[in-house]
Amino acid sequence: MPTARRTPDGFVYASLAELMALEPRARGLSFVARQPLSSILSGNHASRLRGRGLSFDELRHYVPGDDLRHLDWRASLRYGKPFVRTFSEERDRPTLLLVDQRMSMFFGSQRYFKSVTAAQLAAVCAWMALQAGDRVGAMVLGEAGVEHLRPLRSRARVQALCAAVVRANHRLSAHGEALADDGRLDALLRTCIGAAGHDHLVCVISDFAGVGEQTLALLRQLRQHNDVIALQVYDPIALQLPDKGRLTVTQGAVQVAMDIGRSQVRRPLGDYLAGRLSEVAELLRRSQVPLLMISTGDDSLEQLRKELGRLAERAR
Template identity: 65%
Template sequence: MQDNPSPWHGVQVSLAELMALEFKARGLSLLAHQPRASLLAGNHGSRLRGRGLDFEELRRYQPGDDLRALDWRASSRRGLPYVKTYHEERDRPALLLVDQRMNMYFGSQRSFKSVLAAELAALLGWMAWQAGDRVGGLVFNDARIEAIAPRRSRQSVAALLAAISRQNAALSADSVLADAPGQLDLALRRCVQGGGHDQLICIVSDFAGCTEASVQLLRQLAAHNDVLALQVYDPLALRLPERGRVLVTQGQLQVELTLDRATVRKPLGDYLQGRLREVAELLRRSRVPLLMFSSGEEAPLQLRRELGREPRRGARSPV
C-alpha cells in the first residue's frame, strides 16, 4: 500500500506502478507443476501444454528419479534401470492482449477494470520474462491497436507496460463511449494472421462485444498455441447496492437510475449478472481456459489464489 496514494489511484495506473509489480510476480508460474488447488490443475492444466521438451540424455537411475521416466527397453537390454532425461525449450513467445477500451473505464470498489487489466498484464509479463520467455503483446482501445514484438529482454517488458500505461492514461470520463465492439475481434484476428505457433497467449479483458465470431477466433488461436482468457468484472455485476444511484451510459446517451426502487434494481441486477454469465459461457465454449478477476480485489492476491499459492475464499462464483 502506498503511504500517500495518488488521487488517481485505482482510476489510472502509472508505468512506475506496473514496473514495480516485477517483485510480486516472483515465484509464480502458469505452467510449471501447479498445485492441486490451482484452477490450472486438472482440466485447465491439460489445456496448457507448456514448453516443448528436448531429449537430454539416457543415464542410470538414481534414487529420487521419477519412475515414469524409466526407459524399459534400455533397462532390459543393459540389465540395470535407466531413465531418459529432458530439458525444457527456452524459446517460447508470450503474447499478451490487453483491453483498454472505454467499457473498461469503470469501477465501483478498489479499482477500475482498466487498471486491474493493466496490473494483471504486468504480472503476466514479468512472470514470462522471469521464466526466460520472449514477451510481447497487443494493447488495444476503441480506436487503435499497439503491437510490441516478443523479445527476451527487460526492455521489451518495459515497452509493453509503457504502451499499456499510455492507453490507460488516455481513458477519461469526458470521453464518449465508442460503439466499437469489433475491436476485440480485430485484436484476436491480428494474432491469428500472425501465424504464430507454440506461443502462450493471454487475453486480459472484460470481453465486452464477445460473439460467436470471437469464439471461432479463439479456437483458431488455441489450435496451435496455449491460450488463456482472464475475464475482469466489477462486483456490481454480482450484487447491486440497495440504495444510491448509478449512471448508465451508451455513447452520448446517459441515464441516471435510482437503486432504492426494486423495480429498477432487480432488472438491472439481472441484466448485469446475465451478461456476465453469457460472456463466460461463450468463452468456455471456445475451449480456452477461463479465469475470472474482480476489480474489487488486488491483482497479485487474486492471481496467486488462482495459481494455488493462496487459500481460496468462500466467495460465491460470479457465474
C-alpha cells in the same frame, strides 16, 4: 491524437511507476507449475512448457555411441535389451499479452476501474514471463487503435509494454463513447492468429464486452497451435447491486441516473449484469480456454495467485 494529461492515481488511471513496481510481487507466480505440480495448460502443450533446458523425447533401443548416462535401467531390465532415453532442447515460448483498454473498460464501482485492473494484470503477466526466461510482447487495444510490441526478452521490453498500456489507458475519458458490439476484440484476435503462428502463450485480458460466437471460433482457432489463457475482468456490481443509491451511467455527453433502490430498476438491471457476466464466462469455457476471473474490488495480484492455484488443482 495526443494523450490528455491524466492523474495516475492507480485507481481510475494506471501509473507506470506502480506497474513497474509489481516486479517483485510477481516472483513465484507461473502459468506453468514446476514438477511435480500440474500445469493449468496441461491439455495442450504441457510437456513443452515445463521450464527450460531439455525435455524427454522418446525411449528407444541403445545404439553404439549413445551416452550411457541416458540408459533407462528399468526398461532395459524389463525387455532384456538396453534402452536409452532421448531428449530434445525445448523450443522458445514467447508470451503475447492482448490487453483491452476500450471504453467498456473505463468503469469501476469500488476499488479500481476495469481498465486499471487490466493494466495491473498485464504488468504482472509480463513480469512472470520475463522471470521465467521467456520473451514477452503485447497487443494493446485502445481507442486510438492497436499498439503492437513484438516479443523480446528484456526489462526494457516490459517497461515499453507497460508504457503502451498506460498510454492507451490515459486516452480513456468519461466523455468517450463505448460501442457494445464494436467487433474490435474479434479483429484483435484475428490479428493475433496471424502474428502468433505457433507455440506462443497468449493471455487475453479483457471484460470481453461485445463477444459472441465469432469470438468463440477465433479463440478455438488460436488455441489450436498456441496456449491461450483468458483473464476476465469484471466489476463487483455485476454480481450484486447496492440496496440503495443512484447509479449514473455515462455514454458520451449523455448521462442517465438510475435509482437502484427501486425494485423495478434494481431487479432487471441486476439480472442483466449478472446474466451478461455468466454468458461471457460460459462462452469462454466453451472455447476450452482456461478462464481466470478477476474482480476490480480486490487486489489483482492476490486474486491471480488464487485463480492460478484453483486451476492448478483442477489440472491434477
